[in-house]
Amino acid sequence: MIVKTLQKNPRIKADTTWRDAFMSVFILGVCSLIGLLFHSLRLSEANIISIYIIGILLISSIASSWAYGVMASVSGVLLFNFLYADPTFNFRVYDLQYSITTTVMLVASLIANYVMTLFRSQLDREILEIHRLDILLETSQHLQQAQNIDDIFTVALTQLHQMFARAVFIFPLADGALQRPRSKVAEGNPNLSPEAIGLDIAALEEFVATDNEKKSTVLHLNADNKAICFKLISGEAVVAAICIIVNSAKRTGGFEYNLVLAMLDEIALSVEKYNLQVFNERIAQEAEAERLRANLLRSISHDLRTPLTSISGNADILLSSADQIEPELRRQLYQNIYSDAEWLMNLVENLLFVTRIDNGVMTINTEYEVLQEIIQESLRYMAKRAKDHTIHLEMPEEILLVKMDARLIMQVIINIVDNAVKYTPAGSDIRIRALRRGSRAVVEVADTGNGISDDEKQKVFEMFYTTNKNSSDSRRGIGLGLPLCRSIVRAHGGEVRIADNVPHGAIVSFSLQLEEVCVESEYLGG
Template sequence: MTANSIKSSKAFSVFKDSAICIVVLTAATLAGYAFKAFQLADADIIMLYIIAVLVISIFTSKMYFCLISSLVGVMLFNCFFTYPEFSLSVHDAGYLVTFVTMFITAFIAGTLANKLKRNILIAEQNAREKEEAALLAQNEQLRADMLRSISHDLRTPLTSISGNASTLISGGDTLDESARQQIYTDIYSESMWLIEMVENLLYATRIEDGRMQLNISVEILDDIVQEAVKHTKRTHPKRNIIVDMYDEIIPVMADANLIVQVIVNLMDNAVKYSDEDSDVTVSVRRENAHTVVISVSDHGTGISDEEKEKVFDMFYTGGSRSSDSRRSLGLGLALCRSIITSHGGTISVSDNIPNGTVVSFTLPIGEVDLNE
């Protein structure tokens, strides 16, 4: 900030505070005339000026405005409400005591109000600083958790990939075809898991930085679900995925790519945390005329009530492991919640009776213009 801008800012502040003094004292004087018309006592009019000084002390930035307004208030009372009117002369010596008392009372009240205002501002500033410090500590903890999770979760698949690659390099010719095929499958599986984790990390970074752009338009929900199911079947070809949808076409307001990502994440979780011979179900139902509910259910071990409150937190894993013994990075459900919330929907976890988990989210139903 330049010297000229600082001077301009100070000048504007003084002008604003002066205007407040003039307006408030003028209002007190006009109210005093109203009091006088109703034949109220001088003490009531004096109280108006004391209140005016309180207001000025609260809404002005400098202490000297309290002093000036106290003095001007006494002069206005003397000029307009004591004999002789419209004069600063004092006809009755007893009014001198009144003026001094009025000035001292107004100044003390204004000073206390000013100090109270300053204490409130200091308290608010301290509260903001504490909140910022707590948020900073939380972010640092989040980063530490992220680094621990990434380092732990990268080590396992990378170790597997490097070990399998080393086996192929050193003794691949001695292995039979089925053994080599199994190694290829393991390398591919671990690589796909790494790709999924990196994609989730990229989404998390975009969400945290506020760079995730939504391209919301009217989309056919059946197309979104089928695309997500197709993707999941490519990565989990042995799992049986059931799609339970209405025969009707349901248009939704959504960013299709992001909603596909949500459903894929939910199905991946359902696959990972349930037995290989169990089904994963994707169901769609209308909640009302404006909302549709999409649910992904499995028949795994389920989630405890305590963990249900935390599963949408970033990097929360609950110490759980998937059926293939991999540890989750704890990004999937947090990303899903961010995406669904940005669509104006909600997401929740419930039990799948008799066992398993159901994750449901809502989307707004759109309208299709048949004339387009």
């Protein structure tokens, strides 16, 4: 089967043939008219012969085949004999001088045609080589913009196809086996497959698997076409096989072969650079993960010591001399143990959430919830923790229905309120407000503390980052609260923001997508 993709377009070939024939006849006709003019002016026959030779050179320079030059040479001699040699208007020649003249004219015309054909062939070859070198330079520029392996292979296909105007196949290699090929063929056959052209995949796999220095091989497809296949080697590993389909009769010159090898070297270098980039990114991620783990262990070992020491000391006092302690002081010791234990439970809860997010195993079970109820439930949990602060709650009368994981959003509210309590002195006001803003529900927690500087507004969302401000209860956080809040809210399609509270303090807010309430109801919360 002859693959249409691998053949020249017959219509273009026919158009070229008719164009060359027409131009040859036209040029010879013009030369004949000029010759008749010269003949009428009794100019020498050498001038007329020169006109024909110029016309033959012109035909040889524009025609697609040398045969037109040969036919033009013979036709020119016959026209000269017919129009100017006595007796005119017939092809008989009685004068030996005319016979010699026409013979010399034929030889000169053939030589001129041969020289012009060689010149044109050399010029075409030089132009093609320059064009291919431009494509090679362009390939290097495109490869620099490639973002991944797919982009690199796309550039390789496009540039090889543009360079040789032939069907090109790239077979990526994974786990030692050739994968589904990528191809670049003629527009008329976009779905052309290697099987359709008779490409021997088993032979190609054998060539790729051979551990030798052989860079290319030829696989014969049919009587008309063959595949020249190359290994794409990055580092010491074969990453793909590239096959260029050419005519069986075509001999690939050294320049073309070396050009392909040069392009493959560029492609292999890009693959190697990409693999090195991926490796460096993985190393950087592992180093960052190790840094975070080290920070976590350091923070936990430092920050657990204070509450554990307090719990241990208070418990020891109660165990050794509980009967001798006044009831009010004894109650205070119990309260301290409870507060420290509650703080530790909140820390452990945050650590568990961070671990689940980091491992990608945290599941979000969303249900339709009334936001006002979630806020009130969170504040009931924080009641003892925030007993020394004044909480102002502002909520709208309309129901704010949100599709959320109630347990996770409660953790967000608890973390934000806990930060407000931690970094503001006892007796401070904390305002919690829920409101509708367009199609989103917004929760704001505003405190009257020292606020957060502009430089720290983004840093506080980094894992394990803590501010230098002292907390009101002397406990230093380990920098998990706000990063965890952002992860949870973003998983719900929302965002966490920090703004300044005028005249002083900070406002931490987050937004969630509102859902439509299908029934008329009134929120009756206290």
